[in-house]
Amino acid sequence: MEVVPGQSAQARLQVAHLHNRTPIEVPVFIEHSIKPGPTLLLLAGIHGDEVNGIEILRQCIAKGITKPRKGTTICIPVVNVIGYVHNQRDLPDGRDLNRAFPGKKTGSLAAQIAHQLTQWVLPHTDLVVDFHTGGAQRFNAPQIRLSGDDPELLKKAKVFGAPFVIYNKPTPKSLRHTCDKKGIPLLLFEGGKSNDITASVSNAGVNGVKRLMYELKMLSPKFKVSKPKYKTIEIINSSWVRASSSGMFKPLIEVGQWTEKGANIGQLSDPYGQSSISVLAPNAGYIFNVNQAPTVYQGDALFHISTEIRYSQNEG
Ligand SMILES: [Zn+2]
Known part of the structure; x- marks a missing residue:
């Protein structure tokens, strides 16, 4: 058409x-x-x-x-x-x-x-x-x-x-x-x-x-354009933090936040209240993906964390 x-x-x-x-x-x-x-x-x-x-x-x-x-x-x-x-x-x-x-x-x-x-x-x-x-x-x-x-x-x-x-x-x-x-x-x-x-x-x-x-000069002038509140963070390299055991999972960090190395960013527990282990950040970085599943299996991806970043000035 x-x-x-x-x-x-x-x-x-x-x-x-x-x-x-x-x-x-x-x-x-x-x-x-x-x-x-x-x-x-x-x-x-x-x-x-x-x-x-x-x-x-x-x-x-x-x-x-x-x-x-x-x-x-x-x-x-x-x-x-x-x-x-x-x-x-x-x-x-x-x-x-x-x-x-x-x-x-x-x-x-x-x-x-x-x-x-x-x-x-x-x-x-x-x-x-x-x-x-x-x-x-x-x-x-x-x-x-x-x-x-x-x-x-x-x-x-x-x-x-x-x-x-x-x-x-x-x-x-x-x-x-x-x-x-x-x-x-x-x-x-x-x-x-x-x-x-x-x-x-x-x-x-x-x-x-x-x-x-x-x-691109395509936007109608009736719309206002806001500047981003933050500088874009470029993630050059990243890795997944995986569950070391199966169980109930509670993330302790919000998606998009920075963590220091070794910080307790999540808790894995058995469903009977008998054991609970902390998930520690393997390095300092931004957590840009969080698994929000209540139950996870051993080896499942829990967090995606940056391992190399670059800050840059926003355009426009
Ligand atoms: Zn998709």
Whole structure:
């Protein structure tokens, strides 16, 4: 379909059919300004249970933020429409959509959806923001993930203004991996945990979209842009603190906080009140992910902690 300048459109991307012939359609919201400019693609819900990302884009549409003063926004709040209905990360066949890119027309349901996005949406895009949350009960501090040495992308991540920027390689066959290969800049937002909406995370996402659109001169002048309250902390290296035994788990530190080496950051207990052990910070660093599961198994990830950081001045 064609959306002429000055027009809004609600399209349905026909991504696949189920075996019972039910068509799978993904709603796509397009806002095309009369003034030419870049095309910003905003995506959430590639994992159907990561509703905090969906909430961020819901707010962006409802408040009119995605109506640009120049250029175009393409907004897909729920990519994995089937997973979302079932509060599930994956598709009904158990496949992870974010491990199916660039996709294949004749492949699995995940591969077909990925193919349609790669084929029909990505070629129109100058910049992508893909919204995710931590998996299961692992709560992420709001953060932008980057692949590495791209100063332009780092600048955009700082403009977004999430408290943390994390460097890590894209997961093979993820949307970020495909965008990297195609040279399409992508900011991966992570914040909160699955099946949960936390207002501070939603606010970080919505404010980030506004700041980014302001920087791109796309934001309508009716919106105010707030400066981030903090300097972005770049996490160069990090490691997981894992459970040394199974049991009930109580974190004793808030996500996003700094810990000193050796501090007691959590408690692992047996359910009968017979034993309890402290989880000690292996090094000083920022805790940017906390497992909020009440019960954990030996070897489970409890905290993600920075091992090497860099403070940087925010842009914009
Ligand atoms: Zn995700």
